[in-house]
Amino acid sequence: MIAAEAQYRGWMLAGLAGDSAAYQRLLKALAGHLRAFFARRVGMEAAEDLVQETLIAIHAKRAIYTPSMPLTAWVYGIARYKLIDEYRREKRRASVPLDEAPDLFAHDEAESTAARRDVDKLLARLPEAKRALVRAIKIEGLSVAEAAAKTGMSEGAVKVAVHRALKSLSDDVGGDEN
Amino acid sequence: MKTDALIALLSEELLPARRGMVLGWLALGLIAGVALSTLAMMLWLGPRPDLAGAIKSSPFWMKFFYTMALAVLGLAIVARQARAGADCRQPVRALAAPVVALIVLAGIQLSDPKADSAKLLMGDTWTVCPWLIVLLALPVFAGLFLALRRLAPTRLTLAGAAAGLAAGASAATVYGFHCPEVAAPFILIWYSLGIAVCAAVGAVFGRWMLAW
Numbered sequence: 001m002i003a004a005e006a007q008y009r010g011w012m013l014a015g016l017a018g019d020s021a022a023y024q025r026l027l028k029a030l031a032g033h034l035r036a037f038f039a040r041r042v043g044m045e046a047a048e049d050l051v052q053e054t055l056i057a058i059h060a061k062r063a064i065y066t067p068s069m070p071l072t073a074w075v076y077g078i079a080r081y082k083l084i085d086e087y088r089r090e091k092r093r094a095s096v097p098l099d100e101a102p103d104l105f106a107h108d109e110a111e112s113t114a115a116r117r118d119v120d121k122l123l124a125r126l127p128e129a130k131r132a133l134v135r136a137i138k139i140e141g142l143s144v145a146e147a148a149a150k151t152g153m154s155e156g157a158v159k160v161a162v163h164r165a166l167k168s169l170s171d172d173v174g175g176d177e178n
Numbered sequence: 179m180k181t182d183a184l185i186a187l188l189s190e191e192l193l194p195a196r197r198g199m200v201l202g203w204l205a206l207g208l209i210a211g212v213a214l215s216t217l218a219m220m221l222w223l224g225p226r227p228d229l230a231g232a233i234k235s236s237p238f239w240m241k242f243f244y245t246m247a248l249a250v251l252g253l254a255i256v257a258r259q260a261r262a263g264a265d266c267r268q269p270v271r272a273l274a275a276p277v278v279a280l281i282v283l284a285g286i287q288l289s290d291p292k293a294d295s296a297k298l299l300m301g302d303t304w305t306v307c308p309w310l311i312v313l314l315a316l317p318v319f320a321g322l323f324l325a326l327r328r329l330a331p332t333r334l335t336l337a338g339a340a341a342g343l344a345a346g347a348s349a350a351t352v353y354g355f356h357c358p359e360v361a362a363p364f365i366l367i368w369y370s371l372g373i374a375v376c377a378a379v380g381a382v383f384g385r386w387m388l389a390w
Contacts, residue, residue: 016195024189031181052184057390059188061262061330063195069264077263081332085389098333101263 002072002105004029009071016062021143027055034079037104042086054082076101122169130165137162200260203325208253211321211345215314215352223310223356237360240283244365245350247276248373252344256322259337260329266336277370284362301359304368310357311372312379315342315349319376323387331388338384339377346376 008026015023034054038047057078065074080096087096097103123131129151136147137158144162148155219225232238251269258266288295301307322341331337350369359365 015189015192016197018192018194020189020192023192024185027185027189028182031185035181048181051181055181055184055188057330063197064200064261064330066200066261066264069261073263073265074261075263077261077332078330081262 002070002102004105005070005072008075009067012062012065012071013067016065021146027058030058030075031055033075033105037079038083041083046086050082050086054079057082070101072105073101076104079104122172125172126165126169130161133158133162134165134169138166200257200329203328204253204257204260204322207321207323207325208318208344208348209321211318212348212352214317214321215349218317219314219352219356223353225355226358228358229355232358232360235360237362238354240280240362241354241360241365241369242351244276244280245347245354245369245373248273249344249347249351251276252340252342252347252377255340256326256337256344259331259333259340260326262330262332266340277366280362280366284366287362295363298361298363299367301361301364301368303357303359304364307353307357307359307364307368308372308375311346311350311353311369312375314353315345315372315376318345318348319380321345323383326388327390330390331384334384334386334388335381336384337388339381341384342380343373343377345380346373349376 008029011022011026011029015026031051034051035047038050041047042050054075058075061078065071080098080100083096123134126134133147133151136142136150137144142150144155144158147153148158151158153161226232251273254269254272255266258264258269284298287293287298319342322345323338326337326341350373353369353372359368
């Protein structure tokens with residue numbers, strides 16, 4: 001079983017019921033996996049187009065998803081279909097394995113574990129309140145309005161705080177490199 | 179367009195999705211197709227004159243269950259293929275069961291020393307049987323293909339072959355009410371040939387007619 005299955009499936013079912021925030025979180029997460037998956041096979045440039053095509057296909061066919069099947073397998077089926085389509089356009093004959101859903105979902109997870117560690121290190125430099133905001137908006141994918149409601153700040157204040165936090169982080173990182 | 183903008187666009191004003199359409203569309207395609215195919219059999223070929231007596235005999239039902247089992251398994255594969263990425267190895271493997279059962283039965287009938295093997299193998303209608311099955315399969319074929327086009331098959335050749343198999347086997351079941359042949363070797367060869375032609379046509383057409 002793929003680690004993120006329960007989480008993604010939950011978002012998908014919420015999205016099917018009309019919850020756009022959950023659905024957006026799902027599409028963002030899937031976009032990350034898809035980008036890594038396609039980039040390894042067709043290069044960065046073509047990958048972005050395939051990511052978008054796959055997301056559109058997932059959206060167009062979302063009502064066909066049946067909760068009795070793993071969401072990750074369903075997404076892999078569509079990604080595989082789009083990849084074969086791309087190969088055919090390039091007149092390339094290649095076979096894409098049928099049962100490699102873990103492959104689509106593994107790499108990005110491994111990469112993001114490493115990335116998460118770096119992000120944690122960076123975020124630790126921020127004061128507590130700003131750290132929570134940056135985490136909520138930039139990592140967990142909350143909207144500014146949701147983060148504002150959660151912290152009791154105004155939306156404007158949230159935007160300014162996040163902007164300043166990110167600026168100070170990028171200054172820090174730039175400083176490290178010099 | 180940037181991917182983030184696309185995601186925002188797709189998830190904006192999201193409406194609850196209508197569920198359960200997979201089986202709905204397939205059922206609609208199947209029922210409409212089988213109805214047309216039955217109508218064609220009744221008006222054009224006509225039911226076998228001794229049908230009332232035949233349905234009391236076991237060979238009639240042997241033939242019925244053979245074609246019916248293939249139709250049900252074909253539909254099971256189609257229903258799975260309609261949902262991107264669904265695993266359909268189970269019904270594909272299960273296809274062996276009715277075929278093996280009929281091979282055994284045909285072997286028993288042919289090994290009878292009193293058997294007229296030419297008659298058991300060729301019957302009286304082997305020249306038309308497979309082709310009539312293919313013709314009767316056309317409406318079911320069209321119904322299932324139209325339904326699949328609205329769904330999300332991702333292995334087009336397999337989905338097309340399964341739709342052809344389901345159409346051919348449903349048509350063979352309908353044809354069984356017209357055709358007086360009930361010998362197991364005859365069914366095994368000529369009915370299966372008609373069904374296999376449908377599956378092969380489906381595999382070829384699936385590649386380009388089911389693309390989305």
